[in-house]
Amino acid sequence: MKNIFIIGVGLIGGSFALDIKKQNSECIIYGIDKSETHLDEAKQLGVIDKKAKLEDLGKADMVIVAIPVDATLNVLPKVLDAISDNTIVFDTGSTKEDICLKVKHHPKRRNYLAAHPIAGTEYSGPSSAIHGLYKNKTNIICEVEETAFKLQEKALKLFSELGMRIRYMNPKAHDKHIAYVSHLSHISSFMLGKTVIDKEKNERDIFDMAGSGFESTVRLAKSSPAMWTPIFQQNKTNVIETLDEYINNLKHFKKLMEDGDFEAVFKEMETTNHIKDILNGIQ
Amino acid sequence: MKNIFIIGVGLIGGSFALDIKKQNSECIIYGIDKSETHLDEAKQLGVIDKKAKLEDLGKADMVIVAIPVDATLNVLPKVLDAISDNTIVFDTGSTKEDICLKVKHHPKRRNYLAAHPIAGTEYSGPSSAIHGLYKNKTNIICEVEETAFKLQEKALKLFSELGMRIRYMNPKAHDKHIAYVSHLSHISSFMLGKTVIDKEKNERDIFDMAGSGFESTVRLAKSSPAMWTPIFQQNKTNVIETLDEYINNLKHFKKLMEDGDFEAVFKEMETTNHIKDILNGIQ
Numbered sequence: 204m205k206n207i208f209i210i211g212v213g214l215i216g217g218s219f220a221l222d223i224k225k226q227n228s229e230c231i232i233y234g235i236d237k238s239e240t241h242l243d244e245a246k247q248l249g250v251i252d253k254k255a256k257l258e259d260l261g262k263a264d265m266v267i268v269a270i271p272v273d274a275t276l277n278v279l280p281k282v283l284d285a286i287s288d289n290t291i292v293f294d295t296g297s298t299k300e301d302i303c304l305k306v307k308h309h310p311k312r313r314n315y316l317a318a319h320p321i322a323g324t325e326y327s328g329p330s331s332a333i334h335g336l337y338k339n340k341t342n343i344i345c346e347v348e349e350t351a352f353k354l355q356e357k358a359l360k361l362f363s364e365l366g367m368r369i370r371y372m373n374p375k376a377h378d379k380h381i382a383y384v385s386h387l388s389h390i391s392s393f394m395l396g397k398t399v400i401d402k403e404k405n406e407r408d409i410f411d412m413a414g415s416g417f418e419s420t421v422r423l424a425k426s427s428p429a430m431w432t433p434i435f436q437q438n439k440t441n442v443i444e445t446l447d448e449y450i451n452n453l454k455h456f457k458k459l460m461e462d463g464d465f466e467a468v469f470k471e472m473e474t475t476n477h478i479k480d481i482l483n484g485i486q
Numbered sequence: 487m488k489n490i491f492i493i494g495v496g497l498i499g500g501s502f503a504l505d506i507k508k509q510n511s512e513c514i515i516y517g518i519d520k521s522e523t524h525l526d527e528a529k530q531l532g533v534i535d536k537k538a539k540l541e542d543l544g545k546a547d548m549v550i551v552a553i554p555v556d557a558t559l560n561v562l563p564k565v566l567d568a569i570s571d572n573t574i575v576f577d578t579g580s581t582k583e584d585i586c587l588k589v590k591h592h593p594k595r596r597n598y599l600a601a602h603p604i605a606g607t608e609y610s611g612p613s614s615a616i617h618g619l620y621k622n623k624t625n626i627i628c629e630v631e632e633t634a635f636k637l638q639e640k641a642l643k644l645f646s647e648l649g650m651r652i653r654y655m656n657p658k659a660h661d662k663h664i665a666y667v668s669h670l671s672h673i674s675s676f677m678l679g680k681t682v683i684d685k686e687k688n689e690r691d692i693f694d695m696a697g698s699g700f701e702s703t704v705r706l707a708k709s710s711p712a713m714w715t716p717i718f719q720q721n722k723t724n725v726i727e728t729l730d731e732y733i734n735n736l737k738h739f740k741k742l743m744e745d746g747d748f749e750a751v752f753k754e755m756e757t758t759n760h761i762k763d764i765l766n767g768i769q
Contacts (some may be wrong), residue, residue: 321695321696321697322697322698323697323698323699324698325699340697341694341695341697343695368694370694370695380686380695381695383681383682383685383686384682384686384695384696384697384700385695385696385697385699385700387678387681387682388678388699388700388703388704389699390736390739391674391678391703391736392703393739393754393755393758394732394735394736394739394758395670395671395674395732396758396761397735397754397757397758398666398670398728398731398732398735399666399667399670399761400757400758400760400761400764401731401735402666402728402731403663403666403667411624411651411653412604412624412626412653412663412664412667412668413604413667413668413765414604414605414606414623414624414667414668415605415606415607416606416608416668416671416672416705416706417667417668417671418765419702419703419705419706420671420674420675420702420703420705420706421671421761421765422699422702422703423699423702423703424755424758424759424761425759425761425762425765426755426759428752428753428755428756428759429752431755432748432751432752432755433748435743435748435751436746436748436751439743439746442743443740443743443744445681445685446736446739446740446743447740448681448684448685449677449678449681449736450733450736450737450740452677452680452681452684453673453674453677453729453732453733453736454733456673456676456677456729457726457729457730457733460718460722460725460726460729461726463722465715465716465718465719468715468718468719469711469712469715470711471676471680472676472707472709472711472714472715473711474680474683475676475677475679475680475683475707476707476708476709476711477683478679478682478683478704478707478708479708481683482696482701482704482708
């Protein structure tokens, strides 16, 4: 693999670029981005070697599509149109059902691998790209059987070199589960931030009283709206379902408090404490 | 100051003990705890020098009350009964109104300083005590004018040595603001954990799909129910108010999604992104 094309030179694409270059200094990293400023920044930072355009994709060995999921729906078919028979393309989006449907009947469907590396930070843009972002992270691959075996291998080799563990899932299950463990927590965090900001006009006071607990809970409210709006749009049904359940749980907790049933409040928390073991991977 | 008594040798009390001892190796740290096991553990870990009882408080130079806030209502008057005229006592509880009311007319009121060091982790017990927990953290002091000046000085000297910054507030304002920046985020986190656990019976799947974002948002759901239940009980009115606002914000977000108004969804997040600057302390 020599010519690697990264479409979207932000946190996700840029971090792939950095690790691929480190792993294999002989490959050339081409960057494609709708923002010329981002492209220049990525080049200056050494995240990419060269700027490129979709028309150049004919010479690509691998293409990584790391742009917001609405743009992926648009761009991925064009990418598949432009590549050679031996090019492997994968995306990194946080929704999988719509995108798999979109390219289901594309003549180059077997050149595409639907992937979702579960990694990131709350930052965005080329300057947020970091080495080692994918180490020990999970990469969820959907409809693996729809990708040509030899091309799968190329992508899996890269994921393995980057230290990722692979889980296979169908797109429907992916979108349903990820709504719970990722999409919902972004909304809970954004709305927590909103609630506090709305109330506390004197911001200095928030900052002074907020401890590390608040900071950690509200961290995801720093995330990029441009990335997250299309995710919520594409995964609307699942996300609304998680929101319903979350709101009901909050209402129930409030009701227990209003009723003065603090034994039940205690039990609610005690049962959920169990999340410790889950997060530790202990069963 | 020679004889320091720590009532409650867990995360908060134990971390005070460790830093005080480091700062002044000549002082003797006495531990008092309703759990004999915790006391033994604290002694074994070197968190305290000696085990003690409330009856020994007559020789105390400083007493730190670091127990759940319901227990503080009970224990603090007894502590004030037992100390000498020159002893400074402070608590560390996350609610301040009830406790200040409770000792308002105590003959030793001027020996007490109402404090809330905003520091902690999601862990508890003597083994969770750590050095440097209070460095660069905010300590909110309420009704400072009710504490004898010479005794205030002793406590403030300690806080300063431990690297804390001090903010003065009245107990009502403290309880109202802290409901937003601390109590609410614990509930949002617990209910997020509950929502995901309820849904995902196959826990291995949660763990595999959960990224660092989920982990950070749900971190506070590891907190101790024994500590948090009485906090919610004492700060019931304020906490219910924050919950109402939080639930309304979530419902509004859901409504926007149901209506397919993703421009408004984008704006909701964009406005809240501003939390970045607040958390960075930039205005």
